[in-house]
Amino acid sequence: MLLAYTEKVRVLLTDMEQEETAIHQAAQLAAEAIAKGGILHCFGAGHSHMIGEELFFRAGGxxxxxxxxIDELLPQHGAxxxxxAERKNGWEAIFTEQLDLRPEDVMIVVSTTGRNPAPLAAVRAAKAAGVPVIGITSVKASAExxxxxxxxxxxxxxxDVVIDTHVPPGDAVLQDERLDVRFAPVSTVAATTAGHAVAAETVxxxxxxxxxxxVLxxxxxDGADEWNERLIRRWETRIPELRRGGHT
Known part of the structure; x- marks a missing residue:
C-alpha cells in the first residue's frame, strides 16, 4: 500500500500548489508580526494540535x-x-484569559473541517484582540x-487568510472492496506542509x-546551543513553553 498512499499524497501536495498566493499572504502577516516583535500562536484541537507542535522549537523552523x-483538547489526555471538548461552547473566554494575545501577533488556527466551536472560538478571541487569523483547513471538506x-x-x-489543504471529506484516501470505509488519512501531511511552507516564506x-x-x-x-540560546532569551518571555510548560 506504500505506493498507493504516496501517490495520493503526491496528488494532494500538487493540488496544494494552488495555495501559493495564500501562503505568501499568510507569510506576509507572519513576517510583519515577527519584525514588530510579535509571535505566532498556533492552535488546533485533536490531531490538529500536532501542527503547532511541529512548528514549535523545530530545527530549521x-x-x-x-x-x-489546552489539556482538555488534547487526545493524549483522553481521545x-x-x-x-472541541464541540463544547464557551471556549472564547478561556482563550482570551490564557493566551497573551497582542495586536502585533498572528494566530494560526488548524482544523480540517473547521466546523467545531473550539477552533472558531480561537478565531474570535484573536480578532477581539486585534490579531489577524490564518486558517489552515479543507474548504471542500468543510463546505459539506x-x-x-x-x-x-x-x-x-x-x-483573514485561508490556506486550503484540499483534503477530501472524511480525510482518508484509500479503499478496499472488503472494507466499507476508507482508510489512510492525509490531513496531517497537508496541514504540516502548509505550516512549514508559511514558515519558509516568512524567512x-x-x-x-x-x-x-x-531560525532554530x-x-x-556543534555550536547550536549558543545560537539557539540567544534566540530563546529573546522570545522566552512571550513563549514560556521554551523553558517550561504553558497553558493548562
Whole structure:
C-alpha cells in the first residue's frame, strides 16, 4: 500500500500548489508580526494540535511560534474527551484569559473541517484582540458540513487568510472492496506542509526586508546551543513553553 498512499499524497501536495498566493499572504502577516516583535500562536484541537507542535522549537523552523496546548483538547489526555471538548461552547473566554494575545501577533488556527466551536472560538478571541487569523483547513471538506454549537461559521469563512489543504471529506484516501470505509488519512501531511511552507516564506520575506530571521538550529549540530540560546532569551518571555510548560 506504500505506493498507493504516496501517490495520493503526491496528488494532494500538487493540488496544494494552488495555495501559493495564500501562503505568501499568510507569510506576509507572519513576517510583519515577527519584525514588530510579535509571535505566532498556533492552535488546533485533536490531531490538529500536532501542527503547532511541529512548528514549535523545530530545527530549521521559526523560534517565535507558540503552540496553544489546552489539556482538555488534547487526545493524549483522553481521545473521546478531547473530541467532546472541541464541540463544547464557551471556549472564547478561556482563550482570551490564557493566551497573551497582542495586536502585533498572528494566530494560526488548524482544523480540517473547521466546523467545531473550539477552533472558531480561537478565531474570535484573536480578532477581539486585534490579531489577524490564518486558517489552515479543507474548504471542500468543510463546505459539506454545518457549523456546530456556537461556532456560527466555518473556519474558511472566518479566517483573514485561508490556506486550503484540499483534503477530501472524511480525510482518508484509500479503499478496499472488503472494507466499507476508507482508510489512510492525509490531513496531517497537508496541514504540516502548509505550516512549514508559511514558515519558509516568512524567512524569505524577513531576509528580503533586511530583518533577522530567527531560525532554530538542530541541537545536534556543534555550536547550536549558543545560537539557539540567544534566540530563546529573546522570545522566552512571550513563549514560556521554551523553558517550561504553558497553558493548562
Amino acid at each position: 521559526l523560534v517565535p511560534v507558540r503552540p496553544v496546548w 473521546l474527551r478531547s473530541m467532546e 458540513t454545518k457549523p456546530r454549537g456556537d461556532a456560527g461559521m466555518r473556519l474558511y469563512e472566518a479566517a 524569505r520575506l524577513l531576509l528580503d526586508w533586511g530583518e533577522e530571521a530567527p 538550529l538542530s541541537s545536534n549540530i
